[in-house]
Amino acid sequence: xxxxxxxxxxxxxxxxxxxxxxxxxxxxxxxxxxxxxxxxxxxxxxxxxxxxxxxxxxxxxxxxxxxxxxxxxxxxxxxxxxxxxxxxxxxxxxxxxxxxxxxxxxxxxxxxxxxxxxxxxxxxxxxxxxxxxxxxxxxxxxxxxxxxxxxxxxxxxxxxxxxxxxxxxxxxxxxxxxxxxxxxxxxxxxxxxxxxxxxxxxxxxxxxxxxxxxxxxxxxxxxxxxxxxxxxxxxxxxxxxxxxxxxxxxxxxxxxxxxxxxxxxxxxxxxxxxxxxxxxxxxxxxxxxxxxxxxxxxxxxxxxxxxxxxxxxxxxxxxxxxxxxxxxxxxxxxxx
Amino acid sequence: xxxxxxxxxxxxxxxxxxxxxxxxxxxxxxxxxxxxxxxxxxxxxxxxxxxxxxxxxxxxxxxxxxxxxxxxxxxxxxxxxxxxxxxxxxxxxxxxxxxxxxxxxxxxxxxxxxxxxxxxxxxxxxxxxxxxxxxxxxxxxxxxxxxxxxxxxxxxxxxxxxxxxxxxxxxxxxxxxxxxxxxxxxxxxxxxxxxxxxxxxxxxxxxxxxxxxxxxxxxxxxxxxxxxxxxxxxxxxxxxxxxxxxxxxxxxxxxxxxxxxxxxxxxxxxxxxxxxxxxxxxxxxxxxxxxxxxxxxxxxxxxxxxxxxxxxxxxxxxxxxxxxxxxxxxxxxxxx
DNA sequence: TTGAAAGCGCTAACAT
DNA sequence: ATGTTAGCGCTTTCAA
Numbered sequence: 001x002x003x004x005x006x007x008x009x010x011x012x013x014x015x016x017x018x019x020x021x022x023x024x025x026x027x028x029x030x031x032x033x034x035x036x037x038x039x040x041x042x043x044x045x046x047x048x049x050x051x052x053x054x055x056x057x058x059x060x061x062x063x064x065x066x067x068x069x070x071x072x073x074x075x076x077x078x079x080x081x082x083x084x085x086x087x088x089x090x091x092x093x094x095x096x097x098x099x100x101x102x103x104x105x106x107x108x109x110x111x112x113x114x115x116x117x118x119x120x121x122x123x124x125x126x127x128x129x130x131x132x133x134x135x136x137x138x139x140x141x142x143x144x145x146x147x148x149x150x151x152x153x154x155x156x157x158x159x160x161x162x163x164x165x166x167x168x169x170x171x172x173x174x175x176x177x178x179x180x181x182x183x184x185x186x187x188x189x190x191x192x193x194x195x196x197x198x199x200x201x202x203x204x205x206x207x208x209x210x211x212x213x214x215x216x217x218x219x220x221x222x223x224x225x226x227x228x229x230x231x232x233x234x235x236x237x238x239x240x241x242x243x244x245x246x247x248x249x250x251x252x253x254x255x256x257x258x259x260x261x262x263x264x265x266x267x268x269x270x271x272x273x274x275x276x277x278x279x280x281x282x283x284x285x286x287x288x289x290x291x292x293x294x295x296x297x298x299x300x301x302x303x304x305x306x307x308x309x310x311x312x313x314x315x316x317x318x319x320x321x322x323x324x325x326x327x328x329x330x331x332x333x334x335x336x
Numbered sequence: 337x338x339x340x341x342x343x344x345x346x347x348x349x350x351x352x353x354x355x356x357x358x359x360x361x362x363x364x365x366x367x368x369x370x371x372x373x374x375x376x377x378x379x380x381x382x383x384x385x386x387x388x389x390x391x392x393x394x395x396x397x398x399x400x401x402x403x404x405x406x407x408x409x410x411x412x413x414x415x416x417x418x419x420x421x422x423x424x425x426x427x428x429x430x431x432x433x434x435x436x437x438x439x440x441x442x443x444x445x446x447x448x449x450x451x452x453x454x455x456x457x458x459x460x461x462x463x464x465x466x467x468x469x470x471x472x473x474x475x476x477x478x479x480x481x482x483x484x485x486x487x488x489x490x491x492x493x494x495x496x497x498x499x500x501x502x503x504x505x506x507x508x509x510x511x512x513x514x515x516x517x518x519x520x521x522x523x524x525x526x527x528x529x530x531x532x533x534x535x536x537x538x539x540x541x542x543x544x545x546x547x548x549x550x551x552x553x554x555x556x557x558x559x560x561x562x563x564x565x566x567x568x569x570x571x572x573x574x575x576x577x578x579x580x581x582x583x584x585x586x587x588x589x590x591x592x593x594x595x596x597x598x599x600x601x602x603x604x605x606x607x608x609x610x611x612x613x614x615x616x617x618x619x620x621x622x623x624x625x626x627x628x629x630x631x632x633x634x635x636x637x638x639x640x641x642x643x644x645x646x647x648x649x650x651x652x653x654x655x656x657x658x659x660x661x662x663x664x665x666x667x668x669x670x671x672x
Numbered sequence: 673t674t675g676a677a678a679g680c681g682c683t684a685a686c687a688t
Numbered sequence: 689a690t691g692t693t694a695g696c697g698c699t700t701t702c703a704a
Contacts, residue, residue: 002681013691018683028689043470045447049388050681054696058385068414071407071618078404081431093429095417111381134379226621256621280618282407285562285592287623338697349675354699362673386697390680 001044010038021046052114060090061308062115064102067122068095070224072250072278072295076142077121079301087309103127107134117308120144126192127151138311142304143295145319148192157311159303159320163194163277166293166324167201167247168208170275173291173326174245175209178334179273182206183217183243185233185253187224195224198249198277216241221253229253233260244272244335251278251292258286258331269333279327289329296322337380346374357382388450396426397644398451400438403458404431406560408586408614408631412478413457415637423645434529439463443470453644456480462528463487474647478640479631481655484528493647495639495656499530499613502629502660503537503583504544506611509627509662510581511545514670515609518542519553519579521569521589523560531560534585534613552577557589565589569596580608580671587614587628594622594667605669615663625665632658 003017010017012031019027020035027035038044052058061084065077084091092113096102102123109115118139126148132139132155140157174182184202187195199218206213216239221232229248233256236243246261248254254276258268266272268288276283279294303320311317339353346353348367355363356371363371374380388394397420401413420427428449432438438459445451454475462484468475468491476493510518520538523531535554542549552575557568565584569592572579582597584590590612594604602608604624612619615630639656647653 003683004681014681015683015692016690019690022683026689031690043443043447045444047389047450047681048448049385049394049450050696051683052385052696053383053389053681053698054683069411071410074407074410075405078431081429091429093417093427095414107379108381111379112384114383114385226617230621252618255618259621259623259625262623281562282588282591282616282618285566285595287595287598289595339699340697350698351675351677351700352673355674358699364673367674383697386680387699388680389682389697390699 001042003046006035006038006042006044009042010035058090058114058116059088060092060113060115061305062092062094062106062109062113062118063121064094064096064106064109064118064123065121066096066100066102066124067098067224069097070122071252071280071282072297073122073143075297076301079298080119080121080142080305083302083305087305089309103131103135106139110135110137116312119304119308121304124192125149125194125196127156129155132156138308138317140304140307140311142300144194147197153319154317157307157317157319159300159307159322161295161324162321163197164201164204166277167198167249168205169324169326170247170277170293171202171205171209173275173332174247174273175205175211177245177273177332179245180211180335181217181243181245182211183219183236183241183246185219185221185229185236185246185248185257187221187228187249187253189218189220195249202247214241217243224250224252226252226256229256230260233257234264237261237264237266245332246272246274248274248276251276251280251283251290254290254292254331255283255286258288258290269331271336273332273335275332277324279324284327284329288331290327291329291332292327293324294327295324337378339382342371342374342378342380345378346371394426394450394452395424396428396449396451397641398428398430398442398445398449398454399457400430400432400442400445400454400459401457402432402436402438402460403434403560405433406458407588407616407618408633409458409479411633412637415634416455416457416478416641419638419641423641425645439467439471442475446471446473452648455640455644457640460528461485461530461533463492465491468492474644474653476640476643476647478636480530483533489655490653493643493653493655495636495643495658497631497660498657499533500537500540502613503534503585504541505662506583506613506629507538507541507545509611509668510583510609511541511547513581513609513668515581516547516671517553517579517581518547519555519572519577519582521555521557521565521572521582521584521593523557523564523585523589525554525556531585538583550577553579560586560588562588562592565592566596569593570600573597573600573602581668582608582610584610584612587612587616587619587626590626590628590667591619591622594624594626605667607672609668609671611668613660615660620663620665624667626663627665627668628663629660630663631660
């Protein structure tokens with residue numbers, strides 16, 4: 001079933017069918033109805049491949065999802081998919097692991113699927129001009145910015161929270177409660193990921209509050225995984241370093257940390273407070289409910305689509321910084 | 337950049353370039369190398385739209401993801417995406433909410449994207465012949481089977497766990513510990529979702545163990561959401577109905593139930609045991625770590641791809657039943 | 673082993 | 689307002 005068949009059945013030419021299908025105004029109402037009737041009757045849907053072949057501009061946006069497996073990205077991704085579809089755009093997805101090169105993948109996808117633009121969800125912070133060079137279409141970073149590479153800010157767009165500021169706020173909450181020995185749980189001090197920025201925010205906050213930065217109070221887990229966070233927290237506790245509060249850079253890591261603390265006889269928040277950043281829905285129902293800075297997931301998703309469509313419409317690159325909201329759980333309290 | 341350009345640059349004809357690109361054997365090594373050199377040099381990737389237009393058979397499998405938002409599906413989906421890509425297939429994704437009609441969406445997607453097959457992730461259990469009729473390509477259901485509709489089993493394939501048996505096992509674990517008043521937390525008794533099957537398994541198990549089926553011990557939450565599960569559990573507790581254990585039909589619901597129990601002064605597992613089905617990674621790190629029947633997520637994902645490719649290869653429809661594994665957490669104990 | 677040419681289904685000039 | 693027709697980039701007969 002092609003438009004040729006529809007044309008024949010409706011007693012019109014293919015171009016008329018094409019016009020009807022593409023909502024062109026210059027078709028008489030009578031003919032339009034006539035054609036649509038046949039289309040409906042046969043459940044006809046035009047061949048997308050042919051359409052894309054002939055239309056220089058497609059309507060597909062690529063989404064590269066890095067750090068796959070992290071539940072934090074799920075609602076952001078869903079929001080993106082919905083926003084894209086609502087605006088009449090197709091999405092082409094590629095899921096990557098943290099170690100994969102998302103920019104190389106993006107370039108490949110762009111050419112293979114004739115993408116109009118690319119949204120990078122959860123990528124890295126260290127793009128160079130050279131890495132971005134193969135990309136022929138605009139791209140927007142969601143949940144990250146290029147803070148470490150030399151790629152100019154007017155070469156890409158982004159939506160993210162201010163990780164450093166968020167970390168500062170987390171530490172501030174603990175400080176305001178009276179904590180002076182605040183430990184940190186982070187995957188790495190210098191992996192150019194959000195963790196590094198949150199580590200920075202932690203350092204700056206301590207400094208601002210006149211607290212010493214004690215390296216022995218920093219648990220480096222090596223990854224964002226629950227298992228690694230759990231192990232690193234146990235090691236921190238077992239090292240004997242005193243601390244009355246812990247700032248975990250992600251909800252997931254905080255959950256693992258709380259279990260570790262509990263198992264070493266340090267109930268949260270009575271013996272130790274825990275705060276984090278991300279705001280998974282589930283951690284609102286854990287014991288204790290986690291106090292955390294919630295990232296506006298849905299907004300991150302649709303803002304990145306908004307940014308993309310604006311770009312495709314000739315708009316300039318922009319960088320949006322969203323503010324996380326403190327979700328008061330029950331994992332923080334004054335020091336014992 | 338098209339194969340025409342490549343042909344010109346390599347000093348050969350377009351058909352030769354096409355042959356090289358498609359790994360046809362009848363090309364001399366010299367020419368092949370010559371062409372590949374030009375292809376490499378220009379990072380040429382053939383236009384997929386043109387390719388798909390001309391090839392009667394595409395290489396795209398559609399994935400319809402229902403019940404979007406449930407974190408349980410995430411690892412299954414990732415496994416699918418990876419399996420598909422590893423075998424050289426493209427994936428076209430559509431995310432749906434529980435209320436959407438996945439079969440109608442599938443039919444539309446099939447024609448718009450020229451799909452070869454469709455995988456339904458997390459759909460319903462009540463397909464009729466009429467609903468499946470518009471589908472012109474084979475489909476496989478992942479995590480569900482058609483237990484309520486009249487669609488014949490040889491019209492589709494499936495991979496899932498035996499929900500009823502899993503529920504039975506969950507109840508059995510509680511029974512073996514000595515529990516005789518076992519409550520149930522379920523979204524609905526008759527929504528044709530996995531919950532209904534697990535409800536059935538619960539009923540059958542009680543019957544087999546000679547335990548009465550007390551309707552007042554069944555908390556119906558209305559949905560799979562944390563918030564609803566939390567409310568329903570509070571209502572169950574507040575109703576005064578005695579119970580020493582609770583079987584929640586999903587991990588997520590169990591987490592919410594544990595918090596509710598805790599807040600009403602019934603610590604888990606000392607005062608009340610809780611068991612569930614699904615096996616989210618996170619619930620292994622909650623307090624207490626959840627005892628649950630873990631669904632083999634990765635296997636569900638790649639088995640559904642396996643089934644699909646087998647079907648596309650002329651194979652017959654099959655129905656695979658996987659067995660969940662008991663993950664011993666710390667949320668169950670003998671009754672107080 | 674290689675090349676020439678037809679045609680996949682569609683859109684968009686251009687004609688009428 | 690409607691029809692005719694030339695491609696879009698590719699694969700695949702069919703010839704050489």
